[in-house]
Amino acid sequence: xxxxxxxxxxxxxxxxxxxxxxxxxxxxxxxxxxxxxxxxxxxxxxxxxxxxxxxxxxxxxxxxxxxxxxxxxxxxxxxxxxxxxxxxxxxxxxxxxxxxxxxxxxxxxxxxxxxxxxxxxxxxxxxxxxxxxxxxxxxxxxxxxxxxxxxxxxxxxxxxxxxxxxxxxxxxxxxxxxxxxxxxxxxxxxxxxxxxxxxxxxxxxxxxxxxxxxxxxxxxxxxxxxxxxxxxxxxxxxxxxxxxxxxxxxxxxxxxxxxxxxxxxxxxxxxxxxxxxxxxxxxxxxxxxxxxxxxxxxxxxxxxxxxxxxxxxxxxxxxxxxxxxxxxxxxxxxxxxxxxxxxxxxxxxxxxxxxxxxxxxxxxxxxxxxxxxxxxxxxxxxxxxxxxxxxx
Numbered sequence: 306x307x308x309x310x311x312x313x314x315x316x317x318x319x320x321x322x323x324x325x326x327x328x329x330x331x332x333x334x335x336x337x338x339x340x341x342x343x344x345x346x347x348x349x350x351x352x353x354x355x356x357x358x359x360x361x362x363x364x365x366x367x368x369x370x371x372x373x374x375x376x377x378x379x380x381x382x383x384x385x386x387x388x389x390x391x392x393x394x395x396x397x398x399x400x401x402x403x404x405x406x407x408x409x410x411x412x413x414x415x416x417x418x419x420x421x422x423x424x425x426x427x428x429x430x431x432x433x434x435x436x437x438x439x440x441x442x443x444x445x446x447x448x449x450x451x452x453x454x455x456x457x458x459x460x461x462x463x464x465x466x467x468x469x470x471x472x473x474x475x476x477x478x479x480x481x482x483x484x485x486x487x488x489x490x491x492x493x494x495x496x497x498x499x500x501x502x503x504x505x506x507x508x509x510x511x512x513x514x515x516x517x518x519x520x521x522x523x524x525x526x527x528x529x530x531x532x533x534x535x536x537x538x539x540x541x542x543x544x545x546x547x548x549x550x551x552x553x554x555x556x557x558x559x560x561x562x563x564x565x566x567x568x569x570x571x572x573x574x575x576x577x578x579x580x581x582x583x584x585x586x587x588x589x590x591x592x593x594x595x596x597x598x599x600x601x602x603x604x605x606x607x608x609x610x611x612x613x614x615x616x617x618x619x620x621x622x623x624x625x626x627x628x629x630x631x632x633x634x635x636x637x638x639x640x641x642x643x644x645x646x647x648x649x650x651x652x653x654x655x656x657x658x659x660x661x662x663x664x665x666x667x668x669x670x671x672x673x674x675x676x677x678x679x680x681x682x683x684x685x686x687x688x689x690x691x692x693x694x695x696x697x
Contacts (some may be wrong), residue, residue: 315680321366365533372403558605585667602666
């Protein structure tokens with residue numbers, strides 16, 4: 306019996322620049338790593354490539370001025386209410402600068418006690434103490450200070466987001482509410498800056514009579530004055546690249562993963578799966594921050610990664626066998642003969658059917674990290690094995 310199940314390895318690459326042949330670089334790096342480290346490549350191994358290097362190789366960047374040009378075209382009256390941005394210097398500060406440069410007046414509505422992905426500016430204890438109901442109460446900046454005696458301070462970074470955003474944009478008006486329609490007291494022209502709840506936000510605003518409603522996913526969906534773009538996600542998934550530019554989410558992902566899969570087959574003879582991954586879909590239990598600030602975990606993947614796991618719960622089987630005699634072989638036989646769809650079956654309880662790409666992308670994100678590990682490619686082996694696999 307094979308003694309190792311799933312393994313994930315971070316694969317180092319050289320620094321990737323615009324125009325690099327990323328397919329060739331990644332394919333050769335995986336093959337050279339297997340030779341140097343002495344491991345074999347197999348059918349159904351998975352190669353994950355971080356969205357960052359795909360976008361870098363594509364040169365999918367935009368400047369503040371290019372963002373401003375698109376915003377100005379969409380909000381010709383010169384004002385906009387921006388609702389539900391995430392509290393992030395990396396994710397939103399450059400976008401706010403571009404938005405503000407495209408109009409004369411910005412109203413900014415922040416959710417509380419935390420943003421969409423869990424970045425907190427207040428505690429529930431503070432809300433309870435002051436008798437504030439975040440589901441119904443809208444606060445001005447002055448009321449926020451009056452009730453809580455401090456700014457919108459992130460407890461982990463120490464950034465006061467009231468002060469920070471007001472320093473970025475002169476004359477900005479900030480309010481706090483979890484009802485997107487609250488912004489309509491200030492302007493009927495709105496930009497939804499949320500990620501996963503954006504469709505509901507847009508719907509509520511339109512139903513409430515907003516005259517203009519766009520989302521971040523509607524900005525830079527096409528090139529503007531030579532900019533990068535993303536036809537589906539626009540500015541969603543973007544990150545600060547420099548003091549004047551942002552890197553956008555990579556586009557044409559299906560073409561990339563299919564080409565890389567084909568090149569790996571040429572070099573190794575193995576049919577491997579390939580995915581592009583961004584943020585993992587997990588929530589930190591201490592900070593309460595949900596990692597997923599990208600619109601999806603995986604914007605592109607090969608066909609073999611479609612679907613969800615179909616697994617039995619090994620602990621449940623072990624606890625409910627009639628006899629402990631030959632228990633390993635009995636469990637293996639149950640695994641071998643399991644139905645193709647176990648949804649709703651007691652035998653699969655506790656095996657939440659999340660999408661394979663969300664699970665794998667989260668694993669890739671944890672392995673590669675977001676700092677200085679230098680491993681933007683992750684090789685996952687044995688993921689599709691189970692307790693009944695490779696048994697003599």
